[in-house]
Amino acid sequence: MSAYADKPTDFADWLKDKTRAEPTAFATRRRYGAYIQDVLKRTQRGAMFGGGVKRERGEAVACRAGSGWWNVTLDSGKIIEANGVVLALGNQPVSQPVVFADAGVPVLSPWDAKDLQRIGRGDVLLLGAGLTMIDVALSLASRSKTGTIYALSRRGQTPRMHLDPPRPPPPTPLQLPTNLSDALHEFRREACEMAERGEPWQLAVDRMRSVTPSLWRALSTEQQRRFLRHLRVWWDVHRHRAAPEISERAQALQSEGKLKVLAGEIISAEKKGRLVEIYHRQRGSMVRHRIEVAAIVNCTGSNLDLTRSTEPLIQQMLTEGLARAHPTGLGFELDENARILDARGQTHGSLYAIGPITVGSFWESTAVPEIRARAAAIAQMF
Numbered sequence: 001m002s003a004y005a006d007k008p009t010d011f012a013d014w015l016k017d018k019t020r021a022e023p024t025a026f027a028t029r030r031r032y033g034a035y036i037q038d039v040l041k042r043t044q045r046g047a048m049f050g051g052g053v054k055r056e057r058g059e060a061v062a063c064r065a066g067s068g069w070w071n072v073t074l075d076s077g078k079i080i081e082a083n084g085v086v087l088a089l090g091n092q093p094v095s096q097p098v099v100f101a102d103a104g105v106p107v108l109s110p111w112d113a114k115d116l117q118r119i120g121r122g123d124v125l126l127l128g129a130g131l132t133m134i135d136v137a138l139s140l141a142s143r144s145k146t147g148t149i150y151a152l153s154r155r156g157q158t159p160r161m162h163l164d165p166p167r168p169p170p171p172t173p174l175q176l177p178t179n180l181s182d183a184l185h186e187f188r189r190e191a192c193e194m195a196e197r198g199e200p201w202q203l204a205v206d207r208m209r210s211v212t213p214s215l216w217r218a219l220s221t222e223q224q225r226r227f228l229r230h231l232r233v234w235w236d237v238h239r240h241r242a243a244p245e246i247s248e249r250a251q252a253l254q255s256e257g258k259l260k261v262l263a264g265e266i267i268s269a270e271k272k273g274r275l276v277e278i279y280h281r282q283r284g285s286m287v288r289h290r291i292e293v294a295a296i297v298n299c300t301g302s303n304l305d306l307t308r309s310t311e312p313l314i315q316q317m318l319t320e321g322l323a324r325a326h327p328t329g330l331g332f333e334l335d336e337n338a339r340i341l342d343a344r345g346q347t348h349g350s351l352y353a354i355g356p357i358t359v360g361s362f363w364e365s366t367a368v369p370e371i372r373a374r375a376a377a378i379a380q381m382f
């Protein structure tokens with residue numbers, strides 16, 4: 001989790017200095033945020049005699065090409081001129097599921113702490129069963145007024161657990177064929193062989209990590225879509241794992257019956273006074289089940305379908321043809337160096353993207369090890 005690819009122990013050293021934690025410890029996100037702030041301060045100090053880092057508060061609402069530079073317009077009307085632009089917009093706000101929007105039932109954001117605190121007495125429904133669900137479930141479970149927490153997703157699969165203590169994967173990456181079915185077959189064979197040798201399955205997944213972007217780019221759009229339809233859920237729960245302590249706490253909630261993970265879909269929602277009546281169907285069954293909850297929280301993750309984005313900057317860039325969405329619908333379409341492709345499939349000098357909005361182009365691109373490597377590579381290109 002170091003911010004620097006060439007200084008892999010930077011975060012571990014910082015953490016040890018602040019908390020005496022061992023390098024294999026799992027740190028909280030709050031701590032990690034403090035570390036990133038510190039990295040930025042160090043960079044600002046170090047850059048005093050160089051180019052410098054200037055922070056600007058505002059929302060970028062448009063990005064247009066000038067003659068030889070870029071003009072980025074802020075919501076204040078101010079225009080920033082730049083030789084290069086890197087879109088690091090992060091996770092995009094989730095869109096509301098139609099069944100709730102049509103019924104006029106509010107759905108809360110998992111990142112709005114005030115809204116979560118205001119949830120009244122009763123059961124709660126969390127949409128999604130991934131890491132965000134676990135986060136919200138643990139926070140809500142600590143309040144005495146929370147009843148049963150339901151987590152509902154199509155498959156009801158939850159994130160598996162990280163190795164404790166964590167171990168680096170074997171140094172040789174797993175080379176897989178560039179056809180989806182063959183790659184899956186080969187991966188399974190390799191994982192079985194590792195299991196026979198007594199090695200944990202987590203290492204098989206981690207051995208793929210460095211080669212995932214090139215494998216993903218070698219797949220046809222049709223194969224990428226097939227992966228998203230059939231394998232994504234399995235990928236997500238094995239690749240995006242929970243820290244052991246967090247995973248154990250979530251499992252304890254499930255054993256106590258406080259957290260119930262459901263596989264299925266919502267059929268209807270209706271407001272009944274301060275509660276919401278919900279009918280849902282279990283996967284593979286036609287039987288309807290009724291629950292009544294005090295609140296619904298959308299933990300389904302980032303909305304990476306940029307064609308449905310309501311963000312002014314994204315809308316402007318797509319409408320004016322400066323960028324185009326990836327054919328899978330996930331994020332922008334980029335060349336192999338993370339340059340944004342325009343509507344005609346051409347790149348325009350130094351216009352880059354990084355992080356979650358590059359998922360369609362590189363797949364493995366949302367976590368710190370990939371982001372720091374990409375950031376360093378983009379910096380080299382200026």
Ligand SMILES: Cc1cc2nc3c(=O)[nH]c(=O)nc-3n(C[C@H](O)[C@H](O)[C@H](O)COP(=O)(O)OP(=O)(O)OC[C@H]3O[C@@H](n4cnc5c(N)ncnc54)[C@H](O)[C@@H]3O)c2cc1C
Nearest residue numbers: 058059060088089090091131132313354355356366367368
């Ligand atoms: C529950 C959860 C757990 C995770 N756990 C891990 C983990 O253990 N390890 C790991 O490596 N990763 C983890 N991740 C992923 C990681 O947190 C994110 O992918 C990463 O923070 C993305 O970094 P970023 O800088 O690209 O975007 P962000 O950190 O999301 O930052 C984007 C910034 O851009 C700003 N912005 C957006 N649009 C505009 C605009 N138009 N104008 C101006 N500013 C704008 C936003 O306000 C924000 O400040 C996790 C994610 C989640 C949701």
